[in-house]
Amino acid sequence: MGHRRLVATLVFLGVLALVGGSVAARPLEEGTSAPCACSVSANDVPDDGGGAISVSWDLATTDASPSVTRFEILRYATGEEPVSIGEVLSTNTDFQDVNADGGTIYQYIVRTHTRDGFIDSVPSDAALATAQWFAHGRAPSLIALILVCGSIIFFIIRAKGGAELFIRKIPGLDAVDDAVGRATEMGRPVLYVPGIETVSEVGTLAALTILGHVAKKVAQHGTPLLVPTADPIVMTTAQEIVKQAYAEVGQSDRFDPSSVFYLTYDQFGYTAGVDGIMVRERPEAVFLLGYFAAESLILAETAHEIGAIQISGTKETSQLPFFVAACDYTLIGEEIFAASSYLSHEPIMLGSLKGQDLIKIGIVYLIVTLVIAGSIGYAISPDGTSTLSRAVEAAALWLTGS
């Protein structure tokens, strides 16, 4: 280990000597017409937790700049000697000092190294690294957050107050009860696959909410239920949810803890296991809800091969095409989140759904208004210089804080 480091150090020094000539570097004579860094400015990095100052500079003569080999950045606090804190390539004209002490006022010197030697810039103005209490670049996100959360909370409160809220039919969900019913008639199990992610993925939580509903139906009818999981926390949570569901319909004694079990965290190991369960246990209804990746089609096709009804749903747009093609019913994207509201018909859930809808329609209006306004602007002056076009452009850019 030791000699490897030694070699690396030697290589490093060698390269430095070759590239920068730093070993033999000496100051250039006054009046030498080498290009150098000038107008060095040092500023606190905005919107950060402190401790960082950004240093930037210009090149005095650009036509001769290729002879610059690198820039070295030196820093000093008032009354102290300048120390080198880093260097950048000749193509860069800025540097971020991320080790600034919050209470110290610094000045920076940029040392321009050329093949012949080096030349120091005039020191920058004094700079102090400060921490901010608000990341200004994220103001649009904050406004969006307030609007979205405000709208959702507003409608939740209204719903709690007894306002009547409508929810449209979601075809896949109506099929849930039918599927459980058919499995009961045939005396075959229901297989519930809650995806391959853990509970910090909201799609998984949506799947677990729907599992609660399915488990209740299953408990009422005495249909066997199988829930293979790929994540131990999902397993733990699913066990509790299913147990609770059996208890709620007064069938606690029929709950079999081993019906919710762990296979493996490995994506395709899990898939191989679930496929095996499908061909051997022959479930009549297969639920594929939650987060899915490539295994979606393997599971859906195997479920089809054994003749089961398949109800699928995910917010992963890359997998939705396969579910839509291969399954009987598919919950598309947001529908899986709407599912918990739909199944429970709880006012709180319906209220939050209404809140989301308001934001969606807001986005639609925003897009349409700005597009129309911008287009009118272009109609006024086709080169896009009209105040209207510019305002629309500025508004659009503002959204991402740029």
Added chain:
Amino acid sequence: MDSMGMIIGTWLAGFLTLAILSFLYKDNPFYKLAEHLYVGVSAGYWLIYVAFFDIKPMLIDTFMSETGFEKWIILIPGALGLIMLSRWFPKIAWLSRWPIAFTVGIGAGLGITANLQGYVLPQVQATILPLTGFTVADLSNLILIIGVVTTLMYFYFSKPHKGLLGGGAKIGIVFIMVSFGASFGYTLMARISLLIGRLYFLFHDLLRILD
């Protein structure tokens, strides 16, 4: 040239490849063997993975190398992790809700800001495409805007899909289906690539009939 281990490994890999492929014909003892081996080996693999890429560097190494505040604060997640194991003791199993609650809280907290800043805002911004004239690009932009808007209308849940909303939602489902068809067609290439990869292994590494 090849070591004995390489040869055994390649034949083992070849056998397992064929055992899984045999599932396409029907469920059989070879597939069952490969399936159970896979579940067992991969569970062991992830256990080792988590121990050496997660618990060791993040918890144990941090505790050993840090000093002061950083050294002791890292015991909080360590304790939460241990509490998770309370599931083994039915009397205190309810304690496991604490770490689960923490995990869920992380997902929820991150989900809010990352979805808004990282997806909704830039994607809305990218849809604000004023028409600059009557070119093909403008027509495409117009179709793009209509597609986004009508797809959003399809996901409007709290009103019946009638009238303007119903019309929009109907157009939206057209876009959604075209999109699914396109993804399906595009993805075919990925799936075939994987088969090419496996066949290349069989022909090149195992049978050596391909250079």
Added chain:
Amino acid sequence: MKRSVPLIITFLTGFFLVVAFFVPHEPFGELEQRLLVWFAIVSGFTMLLGIDNLIRSHARRIARTNTGWGHSIVLLMGLVVTVVVGVIGFSRLGSPFHIHSPFMFVYTHVIVPLQGTMFALLAFFIASASYRAFRARNTVATLLLISALIVMLGRIPIGAAISDFFPAAQEWIMDVPQLAAKRGIQIGAALGAVSMSLRIILGIERSYLS
């Protein structure tokens, strides 16, 4: 205690993560980083629960000589051998993931082919799914079918040989209608996720605590 403590934990974790996003000042700025590390550690421990469940259920099958108990032996053997070679790799070479570790032998010659072949099954299933599922049942299904056909033709050299239309149309479909719908679905899903996250933080959605 059994319900309120978890609700408080979820609230505080979620709330402070959101605050940390907007407030770079200490102590918030570094909080996100710290909590993510904590999250990884807590998740790591849960792996033991899964392994325990797996071992118990298969040990039970072997003890009762249920159908397929022989396979349960294979499963447990695979698990034990993998963990043992992992530990050997660690003690001998400092890391189970060292290129000469016996653990990497298991990875390269057992896990990779199994994983790769399971994945490759998709090629076959996509063929059978397209044969049985892509039927022009109605207008919408027909559109799905046509866009799939155009994109498939546009992706292969022969499509370009037949007509420049196919590669151009493929790009256009991907760039315009495909993108538009994906964006719409994802904006909706993102809002759904935000709303779900908000309900979780506020303790309204608590199915995970049942």
Added chain:
Amino acid sequence: MENSPRKGFWEAMNSLDRRIIFLILLVCVAVPLLLNVGAPIPPTPPVQLAYDAVESLEAGDVMMVSIDFDATSAPELMPMLHSALRHAFSKDVRVVMLGHIAIGLPLGHMALEEIAAEYDKEYGVDYVDLGYRPGYIAVMIAMGRDISDIFASDYQGTPLAELPVMTGVRSYNDIELLFGFEHGAVIDYWVRYTQARFGQRMTFGTTAVMAPDAYPYLQAGQIEGLVGGLKGAAEYENLIGHLGLGTRGMPAQQWAHLLVIGFIVLGNLGYFFTRRKG
């Protein structure tokens, strides 16, 4: 009419044993692969953009390469990785490799060593492999401040300060381009955290599955280019003038695609005839 032979034929076709489909597909992929022929594929705009992004780099610039895939996606992503590395090394761009899928990194490392040797590049001077650190979002955010906060050393424990290639490379500020190779959700984290928060320039090579999802990022300008699937890999190979496994797999792709198109047409004919007569 009810028992006409034609209807009987289509009914039989409708209930065709899927194992026959499987067998035909196997033949269609295996035979072209064994014949081993392949022709250059003309580039499409997203791949051209990815190429241009790398082309815009100057000698000495830093390109970060992220290995976010494992062996399962190697058939698609490896050819792209090879091409991107060839492209970067041919322009004397410094390459800094890391990855978020721990088990994929040995694959990336082997490719890096192989291609670097082709261009006589030296480890530690022209390229480096930082390796893997757990927690991808945490790693991404930390690198925005200081890379050495999270990667104090490279994959074999050499401190970054001792590696000349890392001179002046402290955070995303010093990385001209990120080229990620993605088979899953890591791309979303790169865009939603690193791009959104630090404005990092980035371009990606993805599996054909992930590519459609990345199109919105491309159109929104959040990413600069996109190499999708084996065809994208073949196009990139064509752009840099070095044909490889991407181009070689395309004939098998072509036949498999034609076969699936044939299946769809056949399936619909069967559906059409049996429905009309039934």
